[in-house]
Amino acid sequence: MGIAESVVATIITASLPLLLAALGELVAERSGVLNLGVEGMMMMGAVAAFGIAFATGNGGLGVLAAVLAGMAMALLFAGVALGLAANQVAAGLALTLLGLGLAGPIGEGWVDRPGVKLPTLDVPVLSDLPFVGPLLFSQDPLFYLAVALTAGVAWFLFRTRPGLILRSVGDNPHSAYALGLPVLRIRLAAVLFGGACAGLAGAYLALVYTPIYNETMTGGRGWIALALVVFATWLPVRLAVGALLFGAASILQLHAQALGVGVPSQLLTAMPYLVTILVLVLISRNRVLLRSHTPASLGQPFVPER
Amino acid sequence: MPRSLVTVAAAIGVIITATVAGSQPVPPPLKVGFIYVGPANDGGWTQGHDQARQEMEAALGDRVETTYLESVPTGADADRQIERLVRAGNQLIFTTSFEFMDPTIRVAAQFPNVRFEHATGFKRADNVAIYNARxxxxxxxxxxxxxxxxxxxxxxxxxxxxxxxxxxxxxxxxxxxxxxxxxxxxxxxxxxxxxxxxxxxxxxxxxxxxxxxxxxxxxxxxxxxxxxxxxxxxxxxxxxxxxxxxxxxxxxxxxDHWGSYYTERAQAMLDGTWSSTDIWYGLEEGMxxxxxxxxxxxxxxxxxxxxxxxxxxxxxxxxxxxxxxxxxxxxxxxxxxxxxxxxxxxxxxxxxxxxxxxx
The missing domain is CATH 3.40.50.2300 (Response regulator)
Known part of the structure; x- marks a missing residue:
C-alpha cells in the first residue's frame, strides 16, 4: 500500500463506527424517536464484542453478541420511551449513563489483554485492482456490512412501502394511527434497528479499530454520530458522505501535524468539529432542505388513543 | 436541657472511647484517597498508580484503608471530587495528574488538617507535598x-x-x-x-x-x-x-514505580512525621x-x-x-x-x- 491508499484506509476506519451508529439512529429518528443513548448502546456493543470474542476466540460471535447487546439496550429504552411514553431525551441520556457505567465493572478482567481482531476478507480479482482494490475490496467484514446497510437503508426508506410507512409514522403518528398502522410497534422496530447498528459500531471499535478493551473506548463517537444524522438531514447517502468528511478531517489534521505545516495544533485538533458545525450552519440556512427531511414528530411521545 | 444532655453523652462517649482504646490498642486505619485522571485499569499511567495503591495496602495491611475515584475530569469538577474524598474522611490524598495541581491547592487551602500529595506539578503548600519521576x-x-x-x-x-x-x-x-x-x-x-x-x-x-x-x-x-x-x-x-x-x-x-513512595508517605502519616516535601526521583531511586x-x-x-x-x-x-x-x-x-x-x-x-x- 502506498501512502495515499494508507491514508484513505485510515480515514475509512475512522469513519466507519460513526457511519454504523448514525445509520441506526437515522432510522430511529425517521420513525420519530430521538434516542440519545447511542453512546451507551455502542459501549455495550463494544463490551459484548470484546468479551465474547475474547472468551471464544471467535470474532464472528463477538459481532453477533454486540448486535444483541445493542438491541437489548434499545429495548430498555423502548420500554421507557415508547411503553411508558416517557421523555425521550431523558430516557436516552439515562441509557448512555447506564451503558458507560456498566462497562467498567463488566470488562475489568479484560484490560491489559490483547483482544481478537477480525480478519480481512479479500474479494477475489477485485482486491487486486490498483488503489481501489486494497481500499474497497480487501476490508474487514464490518466494512462490507456498513456499505450494504447504507444502500439498504436508503433503498428501504425511499423505495419500499414499509419505508414509506416508517417515515409517515415519524411525520404524523396520529394520522398513521388513524389509518390503522401499529405506530408503537413500528417505532419499536426502528429503535431496535438503531440499537443493533450502535452495537455493530461498538463491535467495530472492539474488533477492528483498536482491539483493546477499555471502558472509555467509545470516546464520544456516539455523540458525533447523533450530530451527523442532523448534518445529513436524515438522508443515508449524505450520512455516509458526512461520516467520511468527519473522518477525513480528523485524520488529515494528524497528517498536517506530522508534516509540520505550521498551523497551531490546537486549531487542527478542533478542525473536525469546526467543519461539522460549519456544515450544520450551512444546512440550517437552507430551510426548505431542512424542513422537507426533518421527521415532523421527532422526539414527541405518542400515546395511542383508545 | 438538650445542651447538658449532649455534654453528658459526650462525656460518656469519651469514657467509652478511652476504655476501649485502653483495652484494645488498635487505632482506626489511616484513610488514604486517590484521584485518577483515567480508568484505574487503563493499562498505562493510571494503572501504575493503582498498582502502587495496592502495593501500599499490601505493605501496610489493615493500618490503611484506601479509596480511589477514577476518570476524574480535569476541569472545575476536580475540586468537587477531591472534596468528596476529604468529606469521606481521607487524611492523605494523592492527586495523580498534572491537571489536578490547582484544584489540589484550592481544596488543600480549605482543609489544612488533611494532607495532599500531588504528582508531576510544581505548586506546594504546608499540607501539599509534590512528587514526580524523572x-x-x-x-x-x-x-x-x-x-x-x-x-x-x-x-x-x-x-x-x-x-x-x-x-x-x-x-x-x-x-x-x-x-x-x-x-x-x-x-x-x-x-x-x-x-x-x-x-x-x-x-x-x-x-x-x-x-x-x-x-x-x-x-x-x-x-x-x-x-x-x-x-x-x-x-x-x-x-x-x-x-x-x-x-x-x-x-x-x-x-513508573510509585509503590515504595506511596508506602513511605502513608507510613510517615502513621508515624506522625509527614511533612510537605518535594521529591523528583529517577532511575537511581527506582521510581x-x-x-x-x-x-x-x-x-x-x-x-x-x-x-x-x-x-x-x-x-x-x-x-x-x-x-x-x-x-x-x-x-x-x-x-x-x-x-x-x-x-x-x-x-x-x-x-x-x-x-x-x-x-
Whole structure:
C-alpha cells in the first residue's frame, strides 16, 4: 500500500463506527424517536464484542453478541420511551449513563489483554485492482456490512412501502394511527434497528479499530454520530458522505501535524468539529432542505388513543 | 436541657472511647484517597498508580484503608471530587495528574488538617507535598535505542498536552537519539487527550505513513503499539510494560514505580512525621524503571544498559550542554547541565524537532 491508499484506509476506519451508529439512529429518528443513548448502546456493543470474542476466540460471535447487546439496550429504552411514553431525551441520556457505567465493572478482567481482531476478507480479482482494490475490496467484514446497510437503508426508506410507512409514522403518528398502522410497534422496530447498528459500531471499535478493551473506548463517537444524522438531514447517502468528511478531517489534521505545516495544533485538533458545525450552519440556512427531511414528530411521545 | 444532655453523652462517649482504646490498642486505619485522571485499569499511567495503591495496602495491611475515584475530569469538577474524598474522611490524598495541581491547592487551602500529595506539578503548600519521576531519563535511553534501530532516521511521537512534562520528554528523547545519530529527526502529533485508543491509533498510522519507523508516545493506551505490531514497525511502552500488546514491536517500556513512595508517605502519616516535601526521583531511586529489553540486538542492549548506569551514577545528565533551541540559540552551554527549575518549566524544543510547539 502506498501512502495515499494508507491514508484513505485510515480515514475509512475512522469513519466507519460513526457511519454504523448514525445509520441506526437515522432510522430511529425517521420513525420519530430521538434516542440519545447511542453512546451507551455502542459501549455495550463494544463490551459484548470484546468479551465474547475474547472468551471464544471467535470474532464472528463477538459481532453477533454486540448486535444483541445493542438491541437489548434499545429495548430498555423502548420500554421507557415508547411503553411508558416517557421523555425521550431523558430516557436516552439515562441509557448512555447506564451503558458507560456498566462497562467498567463488566470488562475489568479484560484490560491489559490483547483482544481478537477480525480478519480481512479479500474479494477475489477485485482486491487486486490498483488503489481501489486494497481500499474497497480487501476490508474487514464490518466494512462490507456498513456499505450494504447504507444502500439498504436508503433503498428501504425511499423505495419500499414499509419505508414509506416508517417515515409517515415519524411525520404524523396520529394520522398513521388513524389509518390503522401499529405506530408503537413500528417505532419499536426502528429503535431496535438503531440499537443493533450502535452495537455493530461498538463491535467495530472492539474488533477492528483498536482491539483493546477499555471502558472509555467509545470516546464520544456516539455523540458525533447523533450530530451527523442532523448534518445529513436524515438522508443515508449524505450520512455516509458526512461520516467520511468527519473522518477525513480528523485524520488529515494528524497528517498536517506530522508534516509540520505550521498551523497551531490546537486549531487542527478542533478542525473536525469546526467543519461539522460549519456544515450544520450551512444546512440550517437552507430551510426548505431542512424542513422537507426533518421527521415532523421527532422526539414527541405518542400515546395511542383508545 | 438538650445542651447538658449532649455534654453528658459526650462525656460518656469519651469514657467509652478511652476504655476501649485502653483495652484494645488498635487505632482506626489511616484513610488514604486517590484521584485518577483515567480508568484505574487503563493499562498505562493510571494503572501504575493503582498498582502502587495496592502495593501500599499490601505493605501496610489493615493500618490503611484506601479509596480511589477514577476518570476524574480535569476541569472545575476536580475540586468537587477531591472534596468528596476529604468529606469521606481521607487524611492523605494523592492527586495523580498534572491537571489536578490547582484544584489540589484550592481544596488543600480549605482543609489544612488533611494532607495532599500531588504528582508531576510544581505548586506546594504546608499540607501539599509534590512528587514526580524523572521520566526524561528513560526517554533519553529509548531515544538512543530508536536512533540505533531506525532505518528511516525518523521517529514519530504521539503527544498529549503541551505541558513542560511532555515537552521535556520529547526533548530528552531527541537528545538521546541525536547522541547516536545527529541527523535524527522527530515528527510530533498532539492529541490533546491522555487516553483515546482510537485517536492514538490514528496518530500512529499517520506517523508511520509519513515515514516514521519507530513510535513513542506520551499518551496512555497501548493502541499505538498495537498498530506498530500490525505494521511491522517498533515502539516503546508508556508508563507500563505493554509487551502483551506488542510482543514483536516493543523494544522496552518506561515503567513508573510509585509503590515504595506511596508506602513511605502513608507510613510517615502513621508515624506522625509527614511533612510537605518535594521529591523528583529517577532511575537511581527506582521510581523510573525500564521493562526488559526485547527484539533488540545485544550491542544495542549493552549501549542502553551503559547509559542507564551512567545516568544512575550521575555521570550522565540527559540535558547536558551544549543544547541548542529549535531556533538555533544556545540554551545550555558546554559543560553545564540544565537546572531542575528550567526543566520543570520547559516550553521550548531542542533543534531537530519537526514541529512547532503549541503555545
Amino acid at each position: 521520566f526524561y531519563e528513560g526517554r533519553y535511553v529509548i531515544g538512543q535505542i530508536a536512533a540505533r534501530m531506525s532505518t528511516t532516521g525518523v521517529a514519530g511521537y504521539i503527544a498529549s498536552f503541551p505541558i513542560p512534562e511532555v515537552v521535556m520528554g520529547i526533548n530528552a528523547f531527541l537528545l538521546g537519539a541525536q547522541s547516536v545519530n545527529p541527523e535524527f529527526s522527530l515528527k510530533v502529533i498532539w492529541l490533546y487527550t491522555w487516553y483515546d485508543p482510537g485517536r492514538e491509533a490514528d496518530a500512529a498510522k499517520a506517523l508511520i505513513d509519513q515515514g516514521a519507523d519507530i513510535l513513542t508516545q506520551h499518551t496512555d493506551s497501548p493502541a499505538p503499539l498495537r498498530i506498530a505490531e500490525e505494521r511491522g514497525v517498533h515502539g516503546f511502552g508508556q508508563a507500563h510494560d505493554m509487551i502483551a500488546f506488542a510482543p514483536n514491536a516493543q523494544y522496552t517500556a518506561i515503567v 523510573v524503571q525500564m521493562a526488559p529489553f526485547t527484539n533488540l540486538p545485544d550491542d544495542v542492549v549493552a549501549m542502553a544498559e551503559e547509559t542507564i548506569e551512567a545516568i544512575k551514577s550521575g555521570e550522565l545528565h540527559p540535558f547536558h550542554g551544549p543544547i541548542y533551541r529549535q531556533d538555533g540559540t544556545l540554551a545550555i552551554p558546554e559543560g553545564q547541565v540544565i537546572p531542575d527549575a528550567d526543566l520543570l518549566a520547559m516550553n521550548w524544543y531542542v533543534q531537530g524537532v519537526d514541529d512547532r510547539l503549541p503555545q
